[in-house]
Each structure stands twice: as C-alpha cells, then as structure tokens.
C-alpha cells in the first residue's frame with residue numbers, strides 16, 4: 170500500500186485551486202440515470218471514488234466519456250442492468266445513491282447493502298422505509314436490497330434523522346414519482362442543494378432548496394437537452410487546507426471556492442486566531458506566524474459545524490494554546506485518529522463522544538495509520554506540525570477524497586512525498 174512521508178516544520182504559503190466537491194459529484198453522477206438525454210457534468214474532482222462511480226454506472230451498461238478537463242458525459246439510455254454489486258459497494262458506501270434513480274426511472278434496483286464502516290454502523294433504514302412508503306416493494310436478502318415498483322407515488326416523508334444521502338436518494342426518487350412528495354427534516358448540506366439544482370436543470374420541479382422542507386412535483390420524464398452542469402467547490406477540501414495552513418502558522422489563499430458554504434468552519438478558525446478575508450470565490454487565511462488557540466467544537470448537521478472537519482480540528486487543537494473539546498454527535502466511532510495522534514505525543518483524553526485536547530509545546534513524528542478518509546487527512550496535517558518525518562500508511566483512504574493531496578501541499582511549500590507500495 171502507498172504511504173506518505175511528511176517532514177514537519179514548514180510554514181505553508183502560496184495559492185491553491187480547490188477541486189469540485191466529492192459529496193456533490195457522487196449523487197449528481199447517480200442522478201444522471203434519471204435523464205433520457207445525454208448529460209455533461211463538469212468540475213469533477215480527480216478521485217478514486219469518482220472512478221468507482223464510473224465503474225458502477227459503466228457495468229450497468231451506461232455510456233460515460235471523460236475529457237482532459239474532467240467533464241463527464243453520461244448517456245444512461247444504453248443501460249442493460251439495474252444492479253450495484255457488492256464488489257463495488259464494499260469499496261464505496263455512496264453506491265447506495267443509485268437506488269433512488271434506478272427505482273424511479275426503471276422500476277427496478279438490486280443494490281448491495283453497504284457494509285459497516287470504520288466511523289459507524291451507518292444503516293440505510295431511512296432510505297428503505299421511505300421508498301416503501303412511496304410504494305416500492307423492497308426485500309432485503311443475502312446482503313442485497315431488491316426493489317421493484319411500477320411507479321413511485323409522491324407522499325409526505327418525515328425523516329427520523331437528518332441524513333445526507335438519505336435525503337438525496339429520496340429527492341432523486343421523487344422527481345419521477347406520481348404526484349407531489351414533501352421531504353421534512355431534509356438535510357440542508359450544500360451538496361444536497363447542488364443535487365437539487367442539477368435535477369431542476371434536467372427538468373425536475375423541486376422547491377424549498379436550502380431548507381429542511383423539500384417539495385418535489387413528480388414529472389413524467391427528465392429530458393431537457395444540452396445540460397452541462399458544474400459541480401460546486403469542495404467545502405471540506407477547502408477547510409482541510411485552511412487548517413493545514415493554520416497548524417503551520419502560515420498564510421495561504423484558496424481559489425475557486427464558495428466561502429458561504431463553510432461559515433461554521435471559518436468562525437472556528439477566527440476563534441483559533443486566524444485572520445480570514447473572503448472574496449466572491451476565494452478565501453485567504455493568515456496566522457501571522459502565531460500559534461493557534463484551542464477551540465471547542467460540536468459537530469452537527471449543516472449549517473452547524475461539519476463532522477467531516479472534526480478530525481482536522483482535533484489535529485489543530487493538539488498543538489494549540491490551551492484546552493479545546495471536540496464533541497462528535499453524528500457518528501458513533503469517529504475518533505480513530507486520536508490514538509494515532511497520541512503516538513505523536515498528543516495530549517488527548519477521550520470521554521464518551523468528546524475528545525479533550527490539551528495543546529502540547531511540540532508533537533513528534535511517528536509512523537501512523539490512516540483508518541478513514543478524514544482521519545487520514547488529519548494525520549497528514551499533524552505531520553506538517555510534527556518534528557521529524559511522519560509516515561502515514563494505508564493512504565488509499567486519502568485518495569478516495571483528496572485530489573492530488575501531495576502535489577497540492579507541495580505547492581504550498583510542504584515537504585511531502587508518496588512512497589509507492
């Protein structure tokens with residue numbers, strides 16, 4: 170397995186372009202299954218999860234063409250089967266996002282249940298219960314979701330929990346249902362809104378975008394022509410590089426971003442002592458060479474502080490001035506980066522779903538192991554501030570969600586290199 174070696178101690182500086190959002194690209198590529206006309210999706214990030222999604226659609230018989238600018242043209246009318254096999258789903262849980270579109274457009278879907286995951290059990294019961302309420306016949310057996318329906322029926326859905334991919338699956342399913350669907354307690358993440366705008370571009374009738382109540386008036390088909398939709402910038406990639414600069418007391422400017430999608434993160438960076446300036450599509454962070462101050466974080470659904478930025482802020486807290494608490498309320502096991510950071514000398518006490526971080530004068534490099542996507546990023550960030558060479562193993566996790574991370578960090582002056590297996 171590839172590894173990354175990071176030599177700590179360099180203050181990051183310079184400019185960087187942020188890629189399109191992984192968590193918008195995945196549902197939007199799944200949503201192309203709903204359209205009877207060819208659709209082009211632009212600003213696609215260069216990630217392993219995108220490759221997996223293309224494999225997933227390709228093995229169904231869907232035609233995909235990708236160009237050098239990472240635009241993907243999708244022709245779903247050549248589809249031959251409605252299946253998401255375990256071999257692919259086990260490598261990417263977000264494969265569940267083909268369930269809603271397949272059922273809505275073709276009336277049939279056989280999707281492997283996503284297995285467990287490092288950060289939590291992550292069931293899909295809300296997805297399934299709501300589709301049954303919309304009239305689908307769903308049997309779960311031998312690890313697969315077998316779903317059939319003549320035509321989904323619109324209805325009122327009140328989701329028990331705020332679920333991002335749950336909202337996305339049901340939003341996609343409702344676009345072709347008979348009658349109107351109302352989704353209450355819907356997720357408001359910017360990636361959900363990006364999907365809704367894409368669906369409307371294909372001819373869907375969705376209102377209430379950016380709110381917790383989405384209303385979808387079902388239509389017979391989605392067949393708008395000549396659609397070219399660009400994915401919104403990745404707010405988590407943006408936040409990750411801002412923290413990389415903050416932990417090294419540096420100063421960077423990020424371009425092609427959407428500042429309004431990460432207010433909670435920017436507020437916490439200001440509390441940590443960063444000077445933040447923003448423009449229409451750029452963010453500048455400057456620590457003026459100062460040590461960051463510890464902050465208290467509590468994750469929750471958007472617009473509150475995002476769980477996908479929790480591990481990265483834990484890394485910032487372990488070298489900050491003072492004591493900061495990190496409380497994780499979304500997933501039940503999202504502190505696996507803690508023991509790896511403790512190997513680097515971090516002073517962290519875990520109490521239930523809270524990590525109490527006491528800033529250390531210094532942390533030292535050590536061989537550490539990535540366990541999930543955002544934990545991996547947090548270990549790279551910690552390595553930027555550690556004395557010596559930190560070796561991060563199992564970085565296939567990173568390649569799923571960060572586009573060319575070592576090139577981007579090197580562009581900002583970091584000393585980082587990949588050791589192929």
Ligand code: EPZ
Pocket residue numbers: 192195263289290291292293294295296297330331332333334335476477499500501542543570
């Ligand atoms: C999405 O996962 C993201 N993935 C995750 O990003 C992100 O951490 C998460 O939302 C929360 O923001 C994609 O968008 C591809 P949830 P998702 O359904 O949709 C429970 C990353 O690092 N739940 O919002 O799977 C669930 O167990 C990844 O990019 C049910 O109980 O998360 C969790 O506790 C990691 N039943 C909570 O809801 C269900 O049917 C929120 O999960 C669905 C969810």
